[in-house]
Amino acid sequence: xxxxxxxxxxxxxxxxxxxxxxxxxxxxxxxxxxxxxxxxxxxxxxxxxxxxxxxxxxxxxxxxxxxxxxxxxxxxxxxxxxxxxxxxxxxxxxxxxxxxxxxxxxxxxxxxxxxxxxxxxxxxxxxxxxxxxxxxxxxxxxxxxxxxxxxxxxxxxxxxxxxxxxxxxxxxxxxxxxxxxxxxxxxxxxxxxxxxxxxxxxxxxxxxxxxxxxxxxxxxxxxx
Amino acid sequence: xxxxxxxxxxxxxxxxxxxxxxxxxxxxxxxxxxxxxxxxxxxxxxxxxxxxxxxxxxxxxxxxxxxxxxxxxxxxxxxxxxxxxxxxxxxxxxxxxxxxxxxxxxxxxxxxxxxxxxxxxxxxxxxxxxxxxxxxxxxxxxxxxxxxxxxxxxxxxxxxxxxxxxxxxxxxxxxxxxxxxxxxxxxxxxxxxxxxxxxxxxxxxxxxxxxxxxxxxxxxxxxxxxxxxxxxxxxxxxxxxxxxxxxxxxxxxxxxxxxxxxxxxxxxxxxxxxxxxxxxxxxxxxxxxxxx
Amino acid sequence: xxxxxxxxxxxxxxxxxxxxxxxxxxxxxxxxxxxxxxxxxxxxxxxxxxxxxxxxxxxxxxxxxxxxxxxxxxxxxxxxxxxxxxxxxxxxxxxxxxxxxxxxxxxxxxxxxxxxxxxxxxxxxxxxxxxxxxxxxxxxxxxxxxxxxxxxxxxxxxxxxxxxxxxxxxxxxxxxxxxxxxxxxxxxxxxxxxxxxxxxxxxxxxxxxxxxxxxxxxxxxxxxxxxxxxxxxxxxxxxxxxxxxxxxx
Numbered sequence: 109x110x111x112x113x114x115x116x117x118x119x120x121x122x123x124x125x126x127x128x129x130x131x132x133x134x135x136x137x138x139x140x141x142x143x144x145x146x147x148x149x150x151x152x153x154x155x156x157x158x159x160x161x162x163x164x165x166x167x168x169x170x171x172x173x174x175x176x177x178x179x180x181x182x183x184x185x186x187x188x189x190x191x192x193x194x195x196x197x198x199x200x201x202x203x204x205x206x207x208x209x210x211x212x213x214x215x216x217x218x219x220x221x222x223x224x225x226x227x228x229x230x231x232x233x234x235x236x237x238x239x240x241x242x243x244x245x246x247x248x249x250x251x252x253x254x255x256x257x258x259x260x261x262x263x264x265x266x267x268x269x270x271x272x273x274x275x276x277x278x279x280x281x282x283x284x285x286x287x288x289x290x291x292x293x294x295x296x297x298x299x300x301x302x303x304x305x306x307x308x309x310x311x312x313x314x315x316x317x318x319x320x321x322x323x324x325x326x327x328x329x330x331x332x
Numbered sequence: 333x334x335x336x337x338x339x340x341x342x343x344x345x346x347x348x349x350x351x352x353x354x355x356x357x358x359x360x361x362x363x364x365x366x367x368x369x370x371x372x373x374x375x376x377x378x379x380x381x382x383x384x385x386x387x388x389x390x391x392x393x394x395x396x397x398x399x400x401x402x403x404x405x406x407x408x409x410x411x412x413x414x415x416x417x418x419x420x421x422x423x424x425x426x427x428x429x430x431x432x433x434x435x436x437x438x439x440x441x442x443x444x445x446x447x448x449x450x451x452x453x454x455x456x457x458x459x460x461x462x463x464x465x466x467x468x469x470x471x472x473x474x475x476x477x478x479x480x481x482x483x484x485x486x487x488x489x490x491x492x493x494x495x496x497x498x499x500x501x502x503x504x505x506x507x508x509x510x511x512x513x514x515x516x517x518x519x520x521x522x523x524x525x526x527x528x529x530x531x532x533x534x535x536x537x538x539x540x541x542x543x544x545x546x547x548x549x550x551x552x553x554x555x556x557x558x559x560x561x562x563x564x565x566x567x568x569x570x571x572x573x574x575x576x577x578x579x580x581x582x583x584x585x586x587x588x589x590x591x592x593x594x595x596x597x598x599x600x601x602x603x604x605x606x607x608x609x610x611x612x613x614x615x616x617x618x619x620x621x622x623x624x
Numbered sequence: 625x626x627x628x629x630x631x632x633x634x635x636x637x638x639x640x641x642x643x644x645x646x647x648x649x650x651x652x653x654x655x656x657x658x659x660x661x662x663x664x665x666x667x668x669x670x671x672x673x674x675x676x677x678x679x680x681x682x683x684x685x686x687x688x689x690x691x692x693x694x695x696x697x698x699x700x701x702x703x704x705x706x707x708x709x710x711x712x713x714x715x716x717x718x719x720x721x722x723x724x725x726x727x728x729x730x731x732x733x734x735x736x737x738x739x740x741x742x743x744x745x746x747x748x749x750x751x752x753x754x755x756x757x758x759x760x761x762x763x764x765x766x767x768x769x770x771x772x773x774x775x776x777x778x779x780x781x782x783x784x785x786x787x788x789x790x791x792x793x794x795x796x797x798x799x800x801x802x803x804x805x806x807x808x809x810x811x812x813x814x815x816x817x818x819x820x821x822x823x824x825x826x827x828x829x830x831x832x833x834x835x836x837x838x839x840x841x842x843x844x845x846x847x848x849x850x851x852x853x854x855x856x857x858x859x860x861x862x863x864x865x866x867x868x869x870x871x872x873x
Contacts, residue, residue, distance in 0.1 A: 110870060178829055180856045181865045319858035432680050502717040506779070509673060509711035510730035510786060511703040520733065521719050 112177045116186060119169050123190055123197070126162035127243045130197055131236060133159070133204035134302070138232040140208060141295070144217035152208035159201035166194045182316075189316035193246070196305040196312075200239065203298045203305075210291045219278075219288060226274050226292055228299075231267045234260065235302040242306045242313070249317045257310040264303035271296045372596050379594025388558035396558075398595050403560055404473075404568030405542055405602065408552065411477025411564070412484060412541050413534070419481075420488025421530060427489070428496040429518055448486035453546040455483045460550035472565040476552025483547050484537040491533025495526035528618040535610040539603050545572040571599040625689075626651035626790070626820045627672065632686035634667060634676065641667050643844040644686070649837070651789075654812060654821045656831035656852065659841035660872060665824050668841065669792050672822065673709040674702050690790065707734060710783030714795040716775035718767035718782070723759050726767045726778055730786035745785050753781035754811055773804025780811065791815065793823040797830065809834050828868055832856050840864045 133152050140148040170191045173179060179187050223229055238260050245253035271293060279289040311322045387397030423440075431437040459479030469475040499522050507517040523530075545553075553573040561568045575595045578588045627649040634642035642664045649655050657665040667676060674695065676682045688695050695705055707730075718726050727746040736742060746763075750756040755777045759770070767778055776796060783791060793812070797805040812821060812834045825831050831838055832852060839849040840861070848855065848864040859865045866872050 112870065180828065180832070180868050181859050183869050184857060500717070502713055502715055503719060505675065505678075505711075506713060506717040506719065506782075507729070507733070508678065509675065509706055509713075510733060510782065511707040512729075512733035513703060516733045520729070525720055 112173070112179065112183060115169075115173055115177065116183065119166065119173065119187070119190055122162070122166055122169065123194060124243065124247065126159065126166065126194070126197055127239075127246075129155070129159060129162065130201045130204065131239055131243070133201060134232070134236045134239065137204045137207045137211070138229065138236070140211050141218055141223070141232075142229065144211065144214075146212050149208040149211035153205055153212070156201060156205040159198060163194055163198040163201075166190065170194070182319075185316045185319060189312035192312050193309045196308045200302055200305045203302055206298055207295050210295060214288065214291055216288075218292065219282075219285065222275075222278050222285075222288065222292055225278070226271045226296060227267045228271075228292055228296060231264060231296060231299045234264060235299045235306075238264075238303060238306045242309045245310065246313050249313070251314050251317050254310040254313045257306055261303040261307050264300050268296055268300040369600070372593060372600060376590070376593035376595075376597030379590040380597060384591075384594055385598070389556065390558075395591075398569075398571070398574060398591070398598065400557060400560055401569040401571045401574040401595070402598060402602070404553075404570045405572075405599070407473050407561065407568055408476055408480055408548065408570055409538055409542055409606070411473055412480035413538065415478055415481030416484045416488050416537060417534065420485050420533075421492050423485075424489045424492035424496060425518060425523075428493050429514065429522070444486050444489050447482075448490070451546075452483055452544055453549075455479055456547040456550050458482075459547060464551055470565060471550075471552055471554075471567045473552055473561060473568055474564045476548045476568075476570075477564075479547045479551045480541045480544060483544065484541050487537045487540060488533050491536060492526075492530050495529030495533065496522060498529055499525045524617075528614045531610055531614040531617065535607050535614075538606050538610070542603050542606070543572055543599065545576050548573055571595055571602070575599065625649065626691065627822075628687075628689040629671070630687040632668075632671060632684065632688060634664075634671065634685075635683045636679065637681040641844050642671070642684075645846045647839060647846060647849055649820060649822065651820050652816055652818070653836040654816050654823060654834050656835035656838045657822065657824045657841060658826075658828065658831050658838060658867070659847075660867065661826075663841040664844040665839075665841040666794055669794055669822060669824050672790065672792055673706050673711055675711070677702065703734075707786050708788050709790045709792060710786070710788035711792040712776070712779050712783055712794070712796045715799050716772055716779055718770070718775050718778050721767060722764050723767050723770070723778065724763040727781050727785050730782060734786060746781075749781040749785040750778075752784050752815070753777045754807065754814075755781055771804070773800050773807060776800060776804065776808060777811065780808075780815075784815075788819070790820045790822070793821065795824055795826060798826060805830070828856075840867060842867070 133155055136148055136152050139145065140152065170187050173187050177183075238257055241253060241260075242257055244250065245257075275289045275293045279286055282289075314320055314322055384397045385402065386399050388399060389401075390396030427437060427440055431440070456479065459475060459482070463469045463475035463478050464471060467475075469478075503521050503525065504517055507521045508514075512520070548570055552567060552570070554567040554569050555577060557567060557569050575592055578595070579585065579592045625648045627647075629645055629647045632642055632645040633640070645664075645668060657669060659665045670676045671684065671688060672690070672695070676684065684696065690705075690709070693700070719729060721729070724746055727749050728742050731742050731745060747756065750759060755774060758774060759778075762769070767775060770778060776799075780791075780796075797808045800808065809830065812823065815821060823831075823834065835852045837849065838852040838855040840847045840855065840859075840863070842863055848859055848861045850860070854860075855864065856868060859868065
């Protein structure tokens with residue numbers, strides 16, 4: 109194993125750790141919504157610092173590898189994809205933190221009926237699951253799995269679109285719970301962004317493994 | 333740890349013994365040279381005078397000078413070099429630059445080496461048979477020079493070959509790459525660069541030629557000839573032969589002993605002067621083509 | 625196409641050194657030849673100025689065209705070919721002559737004696753090789769007084785003086801320090817405007833920096849030949865990828 113291989117392996121394990129942390133963040137946030145556990149939400153907010161720490165560390169590692177090893181071909185693509193994935197993961201971390209802040213700021217627990225009508229929890233499950241699948245496809249360099257992400261992201265989009273009318277209905281019926289309605293809608297908006305981040309990461313994985321650039325390609329080409 | 337120290341001190345001892353052995357051997361070489369030189373100098377110094385160098389020998393070589401022998405030696409050096417140098421250098425160029433690796437090249441090299449191993453008296457006999465008798469040159473400077481030239485040819489060829497080989501191939505490639513022909517490359521790049529080493533070969537040959545007795549014995553050397561030659565078909569006296577004559581078969585060996593040592597000193601001095609001259613020449617050209 | 629080779633095979637006696645090399649090189653581009661030692665890249669470079677002819681027992685088959693002319697044709701004059709195809713070697717090899725005479729050498733051996741013409745051409749070549757300012761006051765000094773990097777640029781000037789259209793470079797910077805290397809690379813970039821350059825290099829980064837196209841040689845074969853950008857980001861052949869990423873073995 110070359111020195112560069114050693115560094116790349118290190119980088120991969122680093123970003124995998126960050127990835128797992130963010131998956132945990134999302135899961136905890138979901139739990140905090142269901143149980144309206146403000147302490148758990150605060151923990152997520154506090155953990156965001158660790159996510160940021162990972163991001164800085166990985167950025168610096170990539171920079172060093174570029175400067176010291178001048179990676180080319182597959183190595184170059186790997187480091188580039190890690191650099192971008194790092195960025196996408198950090199934003200995903202921000203999303204979990206943002207939702208946790210809603211929980212901390214909310215006055216009383218979320219209406220279970222609203223949560224189920226808007227499919228917020230389904231969305232949460234799905235978003236976390238997608239993020240987990242992208243990680244698996246990254247770990248195994250499995251582009252087939254990565255390509256399925258684009259399909260699954262559409263489900264999040266649908267829930268997001270439907271949520272507008274559901275929340276509007278809810279607010280009309282419960283004008284007093286206006287604030288809660290807005291929190292839920294914002295949460296859904298944020299979860300929809302998780303899907304987008306995962307889509308970007310999936311593109312990076314395919315770029316790294318197959319050297320194909322999918323970015324800005326038309327939707328129907330993504331599946332091939 | 334103790335074992336390690338033992339090994340290391342053992343190694344140092346061996347190192348010291350080897351080093352000192354080499355040093356003693358190399359000093360002893362210098363010492364032998366100094367002894368010979370001082371012996372000749374001390375014995376011969378008294379005989380040296382302006383008259384000794386410029387006068388003809390007299391009284392059955394027990395008196396007078398060695399002027400004709402000095403001049404004769406110079407003629408033979410010049411004559412043999414005029415013959416051996418161009419032929420030797422050109423053959424070496426052919427062998428090294430033109431001939432392809434193969435049977436012929438190996439054969440020529442083998443023959444050259446064999447030529448170097450032939451005893452000089454055989455050269456003398458051959459020279460007598462070919463130049464003196466068959467070609468009818470008689471005992472003459474021409475016959476003697478050609479014989480000496482033949483004798484020294486292998487030295488010239490070999491040293492020139494080495495000199496040419498020492499020129500890095502990349503210089504030749506650089507020249508060819510600019511569209512130069514082989515001849516242009518040899519003339520403008522290879523020869524100027526190898527000249528200093530070729531001159532070394534010249535020095536060695538001159539040293540050998542000026543000291544040889546056997547090859548001139550039957551081809552040119554006069555036993556006693558108190559006059560200077562007027563053409564290349566004349567006989568001459570030569571220092572080494574003169575030395576041989578007055579030490580072995582002169583009219584009065586005991587009386588001519590100081591002259592013998594004086595002659596030896598002059599012979600050594602001539603070789604030395606020629607060497608110094610050639611060395612100066614070599615340094616001059618060497619500076620012009622200084623390698624990096 | 626400036627240069628076109630088709631199915632070039634080269635043998636050193638029994639050793640098959642180049643195996644069916646087919647390649648096309650456009651004018652005013654830099655082509656890098658890369659590969660492990662003994663892969664045939666330098667041998668291939670020397671095909672273009674017939675430098676391999678100097679080695680006993682070399683046999684070559686196939687076609688090599690420069691400007692549409694078959695250079696191994698019996699009618700081709702080798703000295704004229706080498707005037708058109710200049711070469712720069714791995715180790716700087718200026719002749720043991722003055723700086724001026726080094727650059728003038730190629731002109732002189734090609735029968736040019738006009739003093740004024742030679743002076744102009746020498747100055748122009750030294751300008752082209754970015755050496756003029758450094759040597760203009762010591763043209764009579766020995767070329768060996770220059771630094772290694774300067775000597776190499778002198779060798780480039782020497783090649784430029786006879787106005788070739790192609791310049792072959794055999795690891796031109798491998799014996800130089802990084803600053804001299806950078807100067808040579810800058811020079812290659814400048815020269816590309818007027819010359820077609822083929823460079824053999826062991827330095828991957830250098831190949832990436834200076835060349836438009838890269839050919840990867842392995843065991844006498846041209847494994848992959850493509851835009852340098854593609855070779856260094858997405859090589860098609862796994863052997864190319866292994867070589868450029870340093871996982872050869």
